[in-house]
Amino acid sequence: MKTILILTSNDAPQFKVEPIQELHAVMAEAGYDVVYPDSKCDALKLIEQNPRVAAVLFDWDDFGLALCSEISNLNEKLPLFGFANQNTVLDVSLTELRLNLNFFEYHLDQSEDIFVTIDQGIRAYVDDIVPPFTKALFKYVESNKYTFCTPGHLGGSAFLKSPVGSVFYDFYGPNVFKADVSVSMPELGSLLDHSGPHREAEEYIAKVFNATNSYIVTNGTSTANKIVGMFAAPAGSTIMVDRNCHKSLTHLMMMSNVTPIYFRPTRNAYGILGGIPKSEFTREVIEEKIAETPNATWPTYAVVTNSTYDGLLYNTEWIKKTLDVKHMHFDSAWVPYTNFHPMYQGKYGMSGETVPGKVVYETQSTHKLLAAFSQASMIHIKGQVDHETFNESFMMHTSTSPQYGIVASTEVAAAMMKGNAGRRLIENSVERALNFRKEIKKLRTETKGWFFDVWQPDTIDGPDCWPLKPTDGWHGFKNIDADHMYLDPIKVTVLTPGMSKQGTLEDTGIPASIVSKYLDDHGIVVEKTGPYNLLFLFSIGIDKSKSLKLLRTLTEFKRGYDLNLKVKVMLPSLYNEHPSFYEDMRIQDLAQGIHKLMRKFNLPEMMYHAFEVLPQQEMTPHQAFQRVLKDQTEEVYVEELVGQVNANMILPYPPGVPLVLPGEVITEDSVAVLDFLLMLIEVGKHYPGFDTDIHGAYKQDDGRYKVKVIKR
Incomplete structure (x- = not known):
């Protein structure tokens, strides 16, 4: 982090300019990039868009406490240094001094001393924001120890003894290999024993995610789900499983001798996965399921997918109070960010307080929609469990040689979400998703002929999770409960022509799989493709340029489709795989041919009955x-x-x-x-x-x- 902002007025007097110029020279010699914003707004934009800004120096006489407050809203930990005339009265209360704020006076020949204080403040800032395990790992790598243990590449040196190994080493760079270390390093503790910096990391994560305890899992939420299930559902017990469950939970049932009974969720005509009706959580319905299932008893463990693949969140507070099961597991692989925006309150597992007599688990794929390496996952627990026994289940599924880079990335993902900086990340993500939704609606109104649509309420205001109301027709679900399901604005489902909101197939249509292939040929990967819908995830990594490229590519598809270009032009990858079949076919013939098959099979009715x-x-x-x-x-x-x-x-x-x-x-x-x-x-x-x-x-x-x- 080597960028320092200096904010002064354009007409600053010479007695202020000269000390700043002197200090600039010292900071530049020390390797810092010094940037002069044109205005306060420019400075705030730089702080928001450049996370490498390490400090802000400003003229207290011109900007004062108001600037400090605005910077704090973006990053309350960022070091601030106010320069003041020696005659200036600093009327700052104790509360205001809680900001990370220091003061200097304008004097020549003091730049060396001032820089020492600034540099110390920046180092303290970096030390403060880097979480415990990552800090210990960095320190270990910097120590450059000689090891005679695993892994065999020994900090990458083995790769450098081979031509192909050298190519591999150069691609990734040295720190990746230096940080890939053995469990034999006592200063890093143990992920299996939850000791040392590993334990500190999990305690840190639990605090960030509002959990009683948290566990880092280095083999994805598929493994996290099995860890929880193996602990909460002993052999011979009955469990309740969301029929929309991820296949890892099916694997759990294949591994463990348990009797499953199922929550019955809904589907709509688009094939979008709906929620579990409220009635499924009541004692009466559960008793009926037990009576219909041989060897079933009252369940000890229940798992609910929250959110669904398509972004539907439950009123989890209602479920936690209503469902009479001791161990309640929310598979929240797709929503690790819900603790960091107020609109998700009451809609995720760790929300609210502990429920007496119950334990709530939440498994999250940190790598999916936060910033972490693939396979990074977390288990959060709210309530009291026997951690020694839980850890046996943990160790059954966890390698004795975990990848420490994954561990560190999980911890850093949590650190990124702390405080105002983390809140802004999610706010920006929601804002980009809302803007994209509005642009699709605008283009749909302005474009001649057909255009894509978005699956959402007819009216969307500010950032919110939109309720699915029984009286609304946009969502397409039958007999839906009030105050039960909510659509996450970050999960954007784009609709292609061909199916009405009432679930009937129209005379013509464009199956979404064709659009998905077109987008893939243009460098855009769709998260999920349904019959007439495409799911896009507006994670914190999506920026304005990516959003605009998606919009532009969708409009380009429409243009090519309306011109009825040949398949070989519109979908070159498809054509190259099957040139003889698609040689003379045009894009509209392909779309209407597949759409005709959907009509022949009456797809909406067939899907509904298939899951009914x-x-x-x-x-x-x-x-x-x-x-x-x-x-x-x-x-x-x-x-x-x-x-x-x-x-x-x-x-x-x-x-x-x-x-x-x-x-x-x-x-x-x-x-x-x-x-x-x-x-x-x-x-x-x-x-x-x-x-x-x-x-x-x-x-x-x-x-x-x-x-x-x-x-x-």
């Missing part, structure tokens, strides 16, 4: 997986699946949640599930390159799909 009735549970996922391990399975074609006990989960992407779980049977009552799978396969047959990725179904040489079932 669950397959019959013949055995638990654990029992089914044991049969798989004992090689008691066989393969059948997908169309022969009715009446068979499924061996693996079947998971079409999108939406990326299990459709059929291990041990379940598709019966005549749930045949709509099979019809939906066959429809997805049929589209891929007609149009190469538009196959749906279906986990658990294996494409054969003849183009048909097989699945594993349990031998009878």
Whole structure:
């Protein structure tokens, strides 16, 4: 951090200019970049947009306490140095002196002494903002120790003994390898024992995220979910699982001998994952599910996906008070930022106070929408647990050689969200998402013919999580509860033409998969592609230029589509994969061909029924997986699946949640599930390159799909 701002008036008298020029020379010699903002507004913009600003020097006579307050709103820890005339009266109260503020007088020949104080303030600032484990890791790397332990590359030196290793080393740079160290370093503590700087890091994170305790997980929220589940659901117990669960929770049920009963969520015609109705959380409905499930007892553990993939958040305070389960787990992989904006209050697991007699867990993918390395994840706990036993579950799933770079990035992600600077990051993210939404609506109004739309309420005001009201038609969900579900503005779902808000397919349409391929060819990766919708995540890493590029590329797609360009021009990657099929095809023919198939299969009705009735549970996922391990399975074609006990989960992407779980049977009552799978396969047959990725179904040489079932 080597940038210092100096803010003075343009007509400053010479007795002020000369000491500043003298100090500038000393700071420049020490390696600092000195910048002179044109105005107070310019200075504030520089602080907001340049996180490397390490200090601000300003004329107290001209700017005073008002400037300090505005800077504090952006970053209350930033060192401020006010220069004042010796005759100036400093009327500053004790409360105001709580700012990180120091004063100097304008004097010549004192620049060396003044710089020492400024440099000390900057070093103290950096020391203050760097969290404990990261600080210890930096210190270890700077010590440059010789080690005779793992990892074998020994700070990168092994790579430098090989030509290809040298290329690899040069790509990443030295500190990546120097910071990749062994658990044998006592000064860094232990992630498995939660000792030393590791323990300090987790205590630091817990405070930032409003948790009783927090744990750093270095293998993603898939692992975090299994750690929580293994602890909270002992063998033989009954658990309640969101049917929209991530596949890691299905894997938990396959690993652990538990009996699942399921929360039944909703879908709308767009295929957007809805929430679990309020009734599903009541004792009456849970008792009915227990009565219908062999060997089921009252559940000890429940897991709810919050938010859903598409950005729907629950009224978690209501769920925590209503659901009569001791261990309550919110899988919040997609929303690690909710603690840092007031609009999310009451809509996430760690919100509010501890619930007497209950333990609330929240698992978060730090790497998804905060700034951390891939696989960085966190477990937050609110309430009291036996931490020695919990740590046994933690160690079952955690490497004894964790990547310390991931640990540090998790801690830094938390440090970035502390205080006013973190609040501004989320505010900016929300603001960019709102601006993008408004631009889409504006273009839709101004553009001739068709344009894209956004899935949101008809009227959006300032930053807010918008409630899904039973009386509103925009969301497309049937019989939705009031004061229960809210749309996160950061998750932006863009709608393509072809489906009405009421869920009926129109005469013409543009399936979203075509737009997704076009965006990919132009360097834009979509988070999720539905039949007629595209999901974009406006994380803190999205800036105005990226948002504008997305808008521009969407308008360019419209232009090319309206000109009815050839597929080879519009979608070159698709054409290169299948040139003979797409040689003379035009983009409108491709869109209407796929849309016609959707109409033929009546996609909205088919999707609704596919998720309306669950397959019959013949055995638990654990029992089914044991049969798989004992090689008691066989393969059948997908169309022969009715009446068979499924061996693996079947998971079409999108939406990326299990459709059929291990041990379940598709019966005549749930045949709509099979019809939906066959429809997805049929589209891929007609149009190469538009196959749906279906986990658990294996494409054969003849183009048909097989699945594993349990031998009878």
